[in-house]
Amino acid sequence: MQPALKTTSIKQKTTQVLGISLEDARISKSYLSVAFIALLLGGLLGLLQGLNRAGVLQLPPWLNYYQVLTAHGILLVVVLSAFFTIGYFYAGLSHTLGGLLPKVRKMAWIGFWMKIFGFVLVVIPILRNEASVMYTFYPPMAASPMFYFGLVFIVLGVWMLSFGAFTQVANWRRNHKGEHLPILAFFATGVFVLLVGATAFVAVEVIFMIIPWTLGWVDGINVLLARTLFWAFGHTAVNIWYLTAVSAWYVVVPKIIGGTRWNDLLTRMVVIPLVIMNITGGFHHQIIDPGISESIKYMHVFMSLAIGFPSLMTAYAMFRVFERTARAKGGKGLVGWYKKMPWGDVRFLAPFIAMVAFIPAGAGGIVQSTNQLDQVVHNTMWVVGHFHLTLGMSVVMTFFGISYWLVPYLSKRVLTPAMNRLGVIQTVIWTIGMVIMAISMHIVGLFGSPRRTSFTTYGDFAEKLGWNPYMALVGIGATLLLLAVILQVYAVFNLMFFAPKGTTEFPIAEEEAGAEKTPYWTERWGIWVVLMLLVVSMAYVLPIVDMILNAPPGSPPFKTW
Amino acid sequence: MKVSEVKNHEDVQEEKVTVSVQTSKIGTWISVGVVGAVILATYFVLFGLYMARI
Amino acid sequence: MKMHLDEKIWLFLSFGMIMGFMIFTGYQAVALGMGPPSHKETIDPRNVDQTAPFDKPGIKQIGENEYEVVMTLQVFSFTPMEIEVPAGSTVHFTLTSKDVVHGFQVANTNINAMVMPGHIQKISQKFEEPGEYLVLCNEYCGAGHQAMSTKIIVK
Structure with missing residues (x-):
């Protein structure tokens, strides 16, 4: 490893010493700005929904519940997460790989405008109430064709960015033969490989099935196949956001608490299976669908649960890093060492709470995917509670924590103690809001309250089944969350444009002293991609062939809203 | 990433002893124990409801 | 590979528990006919x-x-x-x-x-x-x- 230090390019060193170049910073700042504007709008719409379901707000006909819900889902699950992920990893690639190549920068901008253009095409029909189909857009509900064209541009933008990242990584590897990709770039590679893999499915669904059908070129669509392709994308997408958060847990958080990184090989061994096995997880969204045999579903239960394995490794790794670091600082007792953690530092507090939230979130995910147990909660509010824990806490709170150092790093400003305090307050409010909301959602889901349903009493059933108090709590949670959103968005733009000038570090933890050298086989991305394709074919070829061969006559498009 | 190896040569010796041998792992076990317990509890909630509703 | 014994124990226990859940629901599904609704007939x-x-x-x-x-x-x-x-x-x-x-x-x-x-x-x-x-x-x-x-x- 000694020669490696010498071959490190001068450019790479200057980036690490002088900070990010203005051009690279502009790319990431643009992505983060879009992400946090989406958070503001999405949060506002979330409040409208929460209040509606609590029964205190009647939405006007020109902005109905399902319109709001469609926009809320797209803004937060597609725009916020994707734009943040890209902004964060492009900054990470720039920082760890010696600045972005000029052509990669160009690709990042082309991708940015393609995504924005696609997003505008998606939003127009939603505003005109021509696309209240949710972000899952299950056929045979058919939105205006413009909506689907917008999705195509978003996917093309994602591909452009992925290939930009691959170009950057390939270039680095060419110039650093025999070296391991820096860990953050390793995570980024995994994320962009998955993004291409996942969006390929939805691209096939939209381009080859839905668009010809909404334009009237074919008169029927295979509903089950479309759903299956969607979930191969949909579940992977949320796992990609999760993997992005996990990268910060392994790479950034140990540095912030003043410790060292978890074993490098084991870290890479978490990324690799998450890449190989992820896409097949989508099937567990279809456990109670007709037209898929029980044996196929059971095989997929295993494939979904297998994704839990790397997360169990992560749980161990994180606690071990915390305990190791805290005890090195003189922490004592069975759990008393937790007192040594930097609780007052928002850059630690937010991702830590995010990790804790993943304990019930992951547990819920595991159990609800366990074959027929899905019947207890499928499409109930339980599921909504589940993904507000996974996305709304584990992913998004990690993103918030990242923003308190990433934004000043990009803008060459500093996080002041006052802003840190605001961040801590923001984190606490968000946590309280989300905990109230997620717990109520889980409970009321067990009582049978359905997801994606505007306020309704079902005669006197809502009362009889005891839903109402929990729905009121959902409204209260949503209110607190909007407050936290406003503080967060304020913090981001303050750190981007107004905070005092200065240097902020990109925190990347070092390996433990005396750590063993990681074997080189972890870098064989070709093999990982081939394995991923093999697992995907194992999982999908048989059921998809079955769905095509035994397809019912196709369904015509419906506009039911 | 190996900068630390060069820089903190003394620390290496020290940490090898303290970190890998003496540091207690009890806190980690308690913490992952909580993870396991939460998974188990969640399972029993859903499984219990499923069986009760048969 | 450098994985401590206690990490292996944790992974064995926790993943084993999850596999246990899966095998039990699988038993219910196959032997007791309690599988999730999966009928395969189609219709126009x-x-x-x-x-x-x-x-x-x-x-x-x-x-x-x-x-x-x-x-x-x-x-x-x-x-x-x-x-x-x-x-x-x-x-x-x-x-x-x-x-x-x-x-x-x-x-x-x-x-x-x-x-x-x-x-x-x-x-x-x-x-x-x-x-x-x-x-x-x-x-x-x-x-x-x-x-x-x-x-x-x-x-």
């Missing part, structure tokens, strides 16, 4: 009303304490609407959709199934306790989705 979604058995939706007694309900789901209703069965009866539902994807859920039971156009779905449930059960659509199906409900009366 444009001719549901003309295709047996959906040409005559309704409830039919097929044995002592056993009923079959043939039901169509369409925006935003169930056909037939209210169903009445005596306590202790097992009801076998045969379902399909005449338009978009719907969900068939009965609160406080394990009935929860996706009902899709072109596919026939089947699910059964024994109703022990007398009372009224809420039937609702749990898949967003359009502007009146929140109104799509009915009830099962168990006497």
